[in-house]
Amino acid sequence: MGYSQEQPIFSTRAHVFQIDPNTKKNWVPTSKHAVTVSYFYDSTRNVYRIISLDGSKAIINSTITPNMTFTKTSQKFGQWADSRANTVYGLGFSSEHHLSKFAEKFQEFKEAARLAKEKSQEKMELTSTPSQESAGGDLQSPLTPESINGTDDERTPDVTQNSEPRAEPTQNALPFSHRVVKKWPVLFLPLPTLPLLYYFESKSQTYNFIHKYFLKLLLSFLKNLFTKVVQLFIFYLSSITDYLKLFTIFFDF
Structure with a gap:
């Protein structure tokens, strides 16, 4: 099992x-009689375990986890539950002092x-985060697994080859977006704004921002114009109604 070759860090005897x-x-x-119960530290897995042997048979092999709790149920008896082993272990000590010492070590x-x-x-977070950033196309951190293993020189050609094909869809997409957007200034925007827009044509992000800004201005202008037209129509309609009333009053006389 491996624990037989390690030295226990604390031992006691109990049933x-x-x-x-x-x-x-x-x-x-x-166990038919009191046996040695020991705490072991597994340096390979970086865990602590409780081990007890009855001859060559392991009657306790419990890995201590942060969720475990050792409970004193009497002056000389204590217990803890091990979910991995799907059991509850109990230890009967010869004195309350031995029980308290075991509980303290637990x-x-x-x-x-x-x-x-x-x-x-x-x-794990420190080693996984840089690898995720490099996979997303960001600058590699010095703590990448490649740099830890000393394989930066071997990995660099692969990264270069992988980054070049990823740029192709972006280069192909930009001319298409220009062909679609070029029609908008002619149709919807005032003529004085055309030189400014075509100046930013090669800069897609700035061009799109300017285009959306002027489009909002145009929509706002059309909305205000429509409101004014409706108000003017209502005004003239009310004026016509007033004239009709005067005309009716005049003929009544």
Whole structure:
């Protein structure tokens, strides 16, 4: 398993129990007598584990996670649940002092496991973020996996070859957008604005912005013109109505 070749960082002796998988209530002893229960640090996986052997048989092999909790249920008995092993372990100690010491170490290594997990996540974020930026066409960060592995020189030709084909759709799309937009100034915009617009013709973003701006001005002008025409029509209509009233009054006399 690998833990037999490592030195335990803390050991004690206790009777080992597991919860009955059928009833989930009763305790089932897994050792006939008190056995050694040890905390191990797995440097390969950067995790802490609780290991207990009864002869050559591993009766406890539990990896400590930040979500685990060791609970004292009596003066000499404590337990914790291991979701990975799908069981609950129980330990019966010879004294309250041994139980308290084991619980203290459990909390200590649980906190160490939490810090190790956070550092591992930060390391993954630092190594993954530059690779995502380079894939999107941004400047490569010095922390890319290629630079860490020392393969920058080998990767550079591939990046150049991949970046060149990506520019082709943009170059093909710009003339098409010009052909479509060229008709708009002639149809909708005042003549004094045409030289200014054609000056920005080669700059698609600026040209589109100017075009949209003048188009908004034109729409606003047409809206105001339509409002004035309607108001004028209503005014003349009311004037005609007044004349008709006067005409009717005159003939009544």
